[in-house]
Amino acid sequence: MQEFLQNWIYLIASVSLIGVGLYIVLTKENIFKIIVGLNIIESGTNLFMVAIGWHPNAVMPIYTATDHLVANGKVIAADPLPQSLVLTAIVIGLGTTALALTIGIKIFEKYGTLDVRKIKEAEE
Amino acid sequence: MKNETPELFKKIFALSVIAVLIVGFFLAFTEMPKGWGVNVNGRVSRLYVLKNVRTATKSLDSGKFFAKGVKPLRTDVAYTPIEFKKTANLEDGAANVVTSIVVDYRGFDTLGEVTVLFLAVSGVMMLLFGKRKKERKKKTEPSLIMYVGTRIAFSVILLFGIYIFVHGHLTPGGGFPGGAVIASGILGLFLGRRGYSPNHMGLKAFESLSGIAFVIIGLIGFFSVHSFLANFLPTGIIGDLYSAGFIALIYIAVGMKVGSELAAVVDTMITDTEEEWS
Numbered sequence: 001m002q003e004f005l006q007n008w009i010y011l012i013a014s015v016s017l018i019g020v021g022l023y024i025v026l027t028k029e030n031i032f033k034i035i036v037g038l039n040i041i042e043s044g045t046n047l048f049m050v051a052i053g054w055h056p057n058a059v060m061p062i063y064t065a066t067d068h069l070v071a072n073g074k075v076i077a078a079d080p081l082p083q084s085l086v087l088t089a090i091v092i093g094l095g096t097t098a099l100a101l102t103i104g105i106k107i108f109e110k111y112g113t114l115d116v117r118k119i120k121e122a123e124e
Numbered sequence: 125m126k127n128e129t130p131e132l133f134k135k136i137f138a139l140s141v142i143a144v145l146i147v148g149f150f151l152a153f154t155e156m157p158k159g160w161g162v163n164v165n166g167r168v169s170r171l172y173v174l175k176n177v178r179t180a181t182k183s184l185d186s187g188k189f190f191a192k193g194v195k196p197l198r199t200d201v202a203y204t205p206i207e208f209k210k211t212a213n214l215e216d217g218a219a220n221v222v223t224s225i226v227v228d229y230r231g232f233d234t235l236g237e238v239t240v241l242f243l244a245v246s247g248v249m250m251l252l253f254g255k256r257k258k259e260r261k262k263k264t265e266p267s268l269i270m271y272v273g274t275r276i277a278f279s280v281i282l283l284f285g286i287y288i289f290v291h292g293h294l295t296p297g298g299g300f301p302g303g304a305v306i307a308s309g310i311l312g313l314f315l316g317r318r319g320y321s322p323n324h325m326g327l328k329a330f331e332s333l334s335g336i337a338f339v340i341i342g343l344i345g346f347f348s349v350h351s352f353l354a355n356f357l358p359t360g361i362i363g364d365l366y367s368a369g370f371i372a373l374i375y376i377a378v379g380m381k382v383g384s385e386l387a388a389v390v391d392t393m394i395t396d397t398e399e400e401w402s
Binding site: 011018019022023027061063064065069077083084087088091094095096099101102103105 | 134135138139141142143145146149150153206208209219220221222225226230233234237240241243244245247248251252295296298300362363382389393
């Protein structure tokens with residue numbers, strides 16, 4: 001059971017986060033709630049990518065005076081490549097979120113509401 | 125347009141779509157071919173971090189790390205164990221392996237990332253641009269403690285942000301977290317005094333100059349090492365502050381750029397503006 005938890009809990013959590021975010025995006029009508037759902041999907045994706053390169057006994061991929069990344073011919077560090085990709089993805093997610101919130105503000109100023117259905121009715 | 129479809133049906137439909145996606149994902153993930161052992165996370169790409177070439181070759185032959193038949197990337201380099209504060213003149217002398225990937229091996233990717241952030245911030249500023257309102261909606265004036273405290277805290281936060289992005293190649297952190305920390309300090313200044321406004325020309329100059337500095341560092345690598353964003357400085361001893369070549373320089377540029385950009389976003393979002401265009 002412990003092995004199972006160590007290996008799978010992050011994957012299950014990430015996929016659950018993606019599911020929760022997808023549910024919010026599909027069912028909610030408020031634009032800001034949809035943006036929050038997109039952010040939850042992004043968090044799930046980032047967690048999934050980091051969990052792929054993780055190991056139950058892994059150390060951080062940083063050379064320090066105490067830890068060694070290679071011990072007895074085996075690499076004991078976590079995979080640094082997904083972590084660097086996640087670093088990129090976090091920054092881009094921040095930029096897109098800021099832009100989406102700004103567009104939401106402009107939509108509210110024009111239509112007076114954030115409900116996507118009311119906006120569609122006002123269009124027709 | 126009227127909604128004929130009942131609400132419950134829509135929610136059930138959304139839930140079923142998500143369930144199909146999740147089940148399909150898990151099926152695909154568990155059916156993927158696995159190498160060594162049954163551990164899902166044991167099958168990670170270890171070619172990058174495995175600096176011990178001899179051991180890698182041995183593990184390859186025994187089928188321990190990879191499937192048999194996969195060749196290691198380099199077999200011509202002799203193996204030297206990497207020791208903190210002792211090993212010198214590595215290919216990339218950063219103690220933080222993530223930083224060495226982000227800035228050195230994938231420096232072009234980071235340049236694109238900075239460009240995406242710049243475009244997003246430009247979009248935010250373009251959409252929220254307008255004439256400044258005279259009165260803000262918030263009526264309460266922050267107290268004297270708030271005013272003085274945020275100013276004292278700003279100096280400490282600024283110093284901490286600079287520490288983070290200067291030590292990006294040694295400790296967890298780097299230009300992006302350091303810039304975010306500096307922008308949070310500027311947000312504190314906004315909370316501390318009503319009607320606070322940073323020097324816009326200074327922010328723009330910082331942002332432009334640091335962005336130009338990033339490209340110029342890349343061009344220096346292009347003309348001296350014949351590759352854009354190549355490391356043109358000696359890498360030094362691993363673990364020293366003056367090591368890892370140009371990583372610290374690029375992270376200083378990135379930190380200044382991200383800090384000023386996020387401060388500009390905070391400024392445009394907090395300041396009330398009047399509509400100038402329809």
